[in-house]
Amino acid sequence: MLRRAFLASLPLAFDAAGASPGNWPGFRGPDATGVSGDDPRLPERWSATENILWKTQIQGAGWSSPIVWGNRVFVTAAAGERKKEAVQRGFYDAPQNPQPPKDLHHWDVFALDFETGRIVWRTEVHRGVPNTPRHPKNSYASETPVTDGAFIYAHFGNLGAYCLDWKGRIVWSKKWPPHATVGGWGTASSPLLDQERLYILDDNAEASNLLALDKKTGREIWRVVRHEQGSWATPYIWRNHHRTEIVVSVTNKVQSYDWSGQVLWELRGTSHNKIASPFSAHGLLYISAAYGPVYAIRPGASGDISLAKGESSNGAVAWSLAQGGSYTTSPLVYGDYYYTLHDRGFLTCHEATTGREVYGKQRIDREAGEFTSSPWAYNGRLFCLSEAGDTFVVAAGPEFNVLRKNSLEEFTMATPAIAQGSLILRTESSLFRIGKTGAETQQP
Numbered sequence: 108m109l110r111r112a113f114l115a116s117l118p119l120a121f122d123a124a125g126a127s128p129g130n131w132p133g134f135r136g137p138d139a140t141g142v143s144g145d146d147p148r149l150p151e152r153w154s155a156t157e158n159i160l161w162k163t164q165i166q167g168a169g170w171s172s173p174i175v176w177g178n179r180v181f182v183t184a185a186a187g188e189r190k191k192e193a194v195q196r197g198f199y200d201a202p203q204n205p206q207p208p209k210d211l212h213h214w215d216v217f218a219l220d221f222e223t224g225r226i227v228w229r230t231e232v233h234r235g236v237p238n239t240p241r242h243p244k245n246s247y248a249s250e251t252p253v254t255d256g257a258f259i260y261a262h263f264g265n266l267g268a269y270c271l272d273w274k275g276r277i278v279w280s281k282k283w284p285p286h287a288t289v290g291g292w293g294t295a296s297s298p299l300l301d302q303e304r305l306y307i308l309d310d311n312a313e314a315s316n317l318l319a320l321d322k323k324t325g326r327e328i329w330r331v332v333r334h335e336q337g338s339w340a341t342p343y344i345w346r347n348h349h350r351t352e353i354v355v356s357v358t359n360k361v362q363s364y365d366w367s368g369q370v371l372w373e374l375r376g377t378s379h380n381k382i383a384s385p386f387s388a389h390g391l392l393y394i395s396a397a398y399g400p401v402y403a404i405r406p407g408a409s410g411d412i413s414l415a416k417g418e419s420s421n422g423a424v425a426w427s428l429a430q431g432g433s434y435t436t437s438p439l440v441y442g443d444y445y446y447t448l449h450d451r452g453f454l455t456c457h458e459a460t461t462g463r464e465v466y467g468k469q470r471i472d473r474e475a476g477e478f479t480s481s482p483w484a485y486n487g488r489l490f491c492l493s494e495a496g497d498t499f500v501v502a503a504g505p506e507f508n509v510l511r512k513n514s515l516e517e518f519t520m521a522t523p524a525i526a527q528g529s530l531i532l533r534t535e536s537s538l539f540r541i542g543k544t545g546a547e548t549q550q551p
Contacts, residue, residue, distance in 0.1 A: 131175040131524040131531075133253035134297045134341050135481060140386050141439050141522070143485040148528025151488060151500055153513045153541045160529065160540040161224030167191075167215060169248030171297070173533055175526035176256050179227070179273070180219040182538060183261050185247035187212045194518060194535060195243045196494055197477055205240035205291045212237055212247060216261050216271055221527065224540060228275035232261065238285040239265050241293030244479070244520065249295040251341070251522075253305075260305050260322065264294020268307055270325060279325040286311040289337035289358075295382070297341040299353075304328065310338045310357055317342075317355060319368065329368040333357075343385040345392055347406035354385045354392060361385070361394050363408070372408040372423065376400065383433055383481075388440035389459050391425055395438050395447070401431035403445075403462060426462030431455065437522075441484040441503050448482045448491050454501065469507040471499050479520035494520055496534060515539065 135141040143149070150158045167186030174181050189210040214233040219226055237247060252261040258278060259271045267282030288294060288311050299306040305320045315333040320326065338357040345352040345363070352371060353364040358381060363371040377396035385394050392404040403425040404412070412423035419427050434450040445459040452475040453468040471491060480492040488510070489501040496515040502508040517534035524531040529542040 129527055130177070130256070131173075131526040132255070133174060133300065134172055134251035135384070135386070135437065135483075135522060136525065138386075139341070139343055139384065140388065141437065141481055141483040142441055143483070143525040145486050146528050147486075148543060149485050149525070150530065150541050150543050151486065152511060153498075153515075153530075155514065155516050158541055158544050160542045160544065162540075163219060163224040163226065163538050164536055165217060165533070165538050167213070167248070168246045168535075170246045170295075170520045170533075171248050172251040172522045173524045173531040173538060174252055174254055175221065175524050175531060176254050178221045180221055180524075180531055180538070180540075181252055181254060181259050182217050182219070182533065183215065183248040183250070183252055183263070184217065185212050185214045185263070194520075196518060201242055201290055201292060205242070207237040207240045209236060211235065214248065214263050214266065216252065216259060216269070216275070218259075218275060219538065221540070224538070230271055230275040230277065232269045232271075232277060232280065233263065233266050239288060239293065240291040241288075242290070245293040245295065247293070249293070251297040253298050253300045255300055255322070258322070260298055260300060262298040262307055264288075264296070264309070265311075268298065268305065268320065268325065270322070281320065281325040281327075283309065286313040288312055292339075295339035299342055299344055301344045301351075306342060306344075306353060308338060308340075308342050308355055310335045312336055317353070317364065317368070331364065331368045338381040340381040341384040343387070343392075345385070345387050345406075347387070347390065347392075349407040354394075356381045356383070356385050356394055356396075361402070372410055372412050374402060374404070374424070375411070375413040377402075380434070382435045383437040386437065386440070389443075391460070393438060393440065393445065395432040397432055397434045399430065399432045401428040401438070401445075401447070401462075403427070403459075425460070428457070428462060431457070435479045437481040439482050439484060439489065441489065444503070444505070446482065446489060448478055450478050452476065452478055452493070454489075454491065454507065456505070456507070465505050466507050471501070471509060472497075472512065475499065481522040483523060483525060485525065492519065492523070492532075494518060 167184030169184035265285040270278040317331040319328040340356040361374040380397040383395040394402040408423035456465040498513040519534040521533035
């Protein structure tokens with residue numbers, strides 16, 4: 108009965124989100140939620156040899172997600188001229204005072220044919236020696252590009268933003284000087300595209316900014332000078348019944364801006380590291396802080412909406428969890444439930460509208476290792492991708508149940524794209540298109 112009630116709620120959730128089955132234009136999809144509508148073509152099982160429609164090697168390193176529009180897949184990468192160093196895997200402390208590499212690097216945007224995986228064009232947007240270091244598990248191409256179906260917009264932190272046409276020609280570029288980042292860990296916040304504007308969060312350890320650019324020309328419309336110390340989270344455009352907001356999750360707080368760059372509200376009391384991105388569902392805005400609290404915000408807030416000591420809600424905060432946040436992954440709302448994939452391989456589930464716990468930390472698999480990619484969902488399933496390249500398929504709903512493990516046997520930290528009945532999944536060296544290639548055996 109519970110499962111039937113859960114599945115009955117899904118179409119309403121998808122309709123409200125406005126997810127498109129054809130295009131996946133930016134990080135976590137058209138509505139930045141990681142949720143796709145039901146599509147019987149989408150795969151539930153795969154391996155390194157099963158249900159692989161194509162596999163294409165991508166030269167260079169990058170943990171940006173692929174995006175899809177029509178018959179094109181786009182992805183970014185940065186390649187050094189020395190031998191590429193293997194990514195150090197698993198759990199470890201960040202190195203002290205990392206140094207940037209000294210070899211020449213090439214920053215590229217790739218376009219691939221959706222049907223065949225053939226590289227249609229590769230455009231080098233910048234060439235030079237990196238001026239700033241990065242965390243060993245970061246890359247110089249971790250920001251996911253975004254497209255409106257006419258142009259592709261790529262942002263590389265500490266370099267600049269680039270607009271390319273459908274043939275890979277650079278239409279405009281806007282560059283800025285490099286700045287030190289928190290811990291020397293590099294950058295990762297992806298650009299946002301909304302109507303005629305491109306928004307870029309450039310928070311760092313020296314001179315932080317939020318910029319609104321004209322998407323056609325790169326002209327700066329406004330710039331908010333910010334006194335923040337860094338964020339790896341992608342901002343979010345929140346359209347609610349009151350207004351449209353630009354929500355930014357940063358060190359120890361969350362801020363919302365209006366169309367002109369004025370602060371609407373601010374929420375303090377989150378945590379230092381911000382990697383998970385905000386998103387909305389069920390009329391609420393969800394904020395997650397690394398190893399810290401989770402907040403569900405009501406629309407229409409203004410001023411300081413921080414919780415007082417001992418509070419878990421107020422007029423603006425519908426509910427909160429004191430220690431519910433994940434580290435690198437963004438959470439997921441699917442149907443009536445709010446799911447958190449923790450980096451050490453645990454999944455939790457709460458009611459999306461109330462925050463009530465449905466189930467606490469459930470270990471996905473004792474051998475799974477670390478999870479960095481954000482989870483995604485479709486067809487009544489949650490998908491949790493480990494760094495080892497294992498995707499664990501979990502039944503959506505109030506009961507925790509791991510249905511299967513799909514292994515690609517390649518290291519990955521990128522969040523996939525979902526489009527046209529396929530997954531586009533990036534590993535350390537390649538891009539995969541995964542889809543049903545024939546009769547698929549059903550789970551008994």
